[in-house]
Amino acid sequence: MATTKAKTTKKTTERQELNVKTRDALGKRRTRRLRDxxxxxxxxxxxGVAPVxxxxxxxxxxxxxxxxxGEHALLTLRLEGASSWEKAALVKTVQHDPVSGHVVHVDFHAIALTERLKVKVPLLLKGEAIGVKQENGILEHFLREVEVECLPxxxxxxxxxxVSALxxxxxxxxxxxxxxANTKITSxxxxxxxxxxxxKEEKPEEEAAAAVTEPEVLREKKPEEGEAAEAKAETPEPKKEKEAKS
Incomplete structure (x- = not known):
């Protein structure tokens, strides 16, 4: 296989800010009201962080x-009413409504900016393969994300x-x-x-025609044993000729 180096999109060192507020009341009714x-x-x-x-x-x-x-964004979380409370975090899990697709719950993982971590990021294929353009080949993409280890x-x-050279x-x-740069692939x-x-090769027309099933020949059904006996009983026997008078 021709050697082709992987590329990476431009990394970001910027953090997106997200303001949140504490919620004391739990339960389905309260969470439904929150969404409303x-x-x-x-x-x-x-x-080192107590769950909030x-x-x-x-x-x-x-x-x-x-x-x-997207979900790999590096965040700065700020807690409403607590000016000194600030955490660097990543989105850990996002739950969606199975019918509407709307977000219904989110988990944030607080992290230390000086510690390396492992995260999964999208794996994209770029370009058009020679084998597709010139040989009508089929490119199948199996692995959609890869795990990397790096600083946040x-x-x-x-x-x-x-994939151009494939x-x-x-x-x-x-x-x-x-x-x-500055990452290690751990997958x-x-x-x-x-x-x-x-x-995929198509079957020649002759083979396709030969594969057609011939129509089934219907044969006259033989009478069952009982039916045959009944028919015999109903058939009158021929009368014997009268014996010649002596």
């Missing part, structure tokens, strides 16, 4: 999730791999990727990222 008021219930936890139940403005959270970094400020928005029969593994090196396969 435009807030998403959530919780903040992490190493919070309410997040829905519009602000959606803006973060739809940003370039070095988290990449995504890792990209240029030909039919080539397979890309995690070990073929190049880690972005299984044998994991299959993508492969380029031959197009």
């Amino acid at each position: 008021e435009g807030f998403i219930p959530g919780v903040i936890y992490g190493k 139940s919070v309410a997040v403005p829905q519009s602000d959270l959606v803006k973060v999730l739809h940003s370039k970094m 400020a070095d988290i990449p928005a995504a890792v990209e791999f240029d 030909t039919i029969g080539d397979t890309v593994h995690v070990r073929d990727l190049t880690a972005p 299984d090196p044998d994991g299959v990222v993508a492969s380029l396969q031959k197009p």
Whole structure:
């Protein structure tokens, strides 16, 4: 396989700010009321941080999730009414309503900016493979994200791999990727990222015609044993000729 280096989108060292407020009342009724008021219930936890139940403005959270970094955005959380309370955090888990798709709950993981961490980031394929353009091959993309280890400020928005040089029969593994600056890829090196396969061959018309099932020939049904006996009983026997008079 031709060697093609992985690329990474421009990293960000900026943190997005998100103001939250504490929520004391728990339960389905209260969380439903929070959502009606435009807030998403959530919780903040992490190493050395006591769990805090919070309410997040829905519009602000959606803006973060739809940003370039998405769920991998590095955040600064500020607690309403506590000017000295400030935490660096990442979005850990987002729960969606199964019907509407709206966000219904979010978990934040408080982190230390000086400690390396492991996060999963999107793995994107860029370019058009030679095997697709010239040989009508089929490019299959299997691995959609990859785990990297780095400092919070070095988290990449995504890792990209240029597939332009791929030909039919080539397979890309995690070990073929190049880690972005200041990061280390920790996913299984044998994991299959993508492969380029031959197009499926269509059957010739003659074979397709031969595969057509011939119509079934209907045969007259033989009478059952009982039916045959009944028919025999109903059939009158021929009369014997009278014997000649002596």
